[in-house]
Amino acid sequence: xxxxxxxxxxxxxxxxxxxxxxxxxxxxxxxxxxxxxxxxxxxxxxxxxxxxxxxxxxxxxxxxxxxxxxxxxxxxxxxxxxxxxxxxxxxxxxxxxxxxxxxxxxxxxxxxxxxxxxxxxxxxxxx
Numbered sequence: 001x002x003x004x005x006x007x008x009x010x011x012x013x014x015x016x017x018x019x020x021x022x023x024x025x026x027x028x029x030x031x032x033x034x035x036x037x038x039x040x041x042x043x044x045x046x047x048x049x050x051x052x053x054x055x056x057x058x059x060x061x062x063x064x065x066x067x068x069x070x071x072x073x074x075x076x077x078x079x080x081x082x083x084x085x086x087x088x089x090x091x092x093x094x095x096x097x098x099x100x101x102x103x104x105x106x107x108x109x110x111x112x113x114x115x116x117x118x119x120x121x122x123x124x125x126x127x
Contacts, residue, residue: 050091054105061121063107072106072114 011017028035050071057064071090073081078090085093094103106114113119 046091046095050094050099051105053094053099054103057105058107058110059104060106060110060119063110068107068109069105070108070111072104072111074102074104076114077102 011020048066051066051069054071056066056069058069063069071094072078082090090103094100110119110121
């Protein structure tokens with residue numbers, strides 16, 4: 001039996017699962033600050049990797065400063081998708097699915113404007 005299969009079977013037993021959960025709770029309490037820091041580093045690196053994979057700039061206006069960039073669902077189905085994969089899992093999902101083309105990078109302004117149907121960079125009513 002492969003190690004992964006063995007571990008899955010081993011931790012499926014209630015007594016072993018409880019032992020593992022107790023160990024993880026204690027470890028988290030002892031190393032709380034370090035784990036929070038590591039989690040933040042992981043999330044930041046993941047975000048940078050995913051945004052880079054999609055071109056590192058807003059598809060609409062060309063904004064390239066990372067703090068302003070967001071991942072957007074092209075078909076406006078983000079709410080449905082977040083319910084399926086988890087609210088905080090979209091970046092992980094994008095990486096695991098080889099960066100599908102139903103996502104794009106928009107800056108916060110363009111992403112918000114898209115919700116209202118009028119992007120300030122494409123609005124023909126501008127003087």
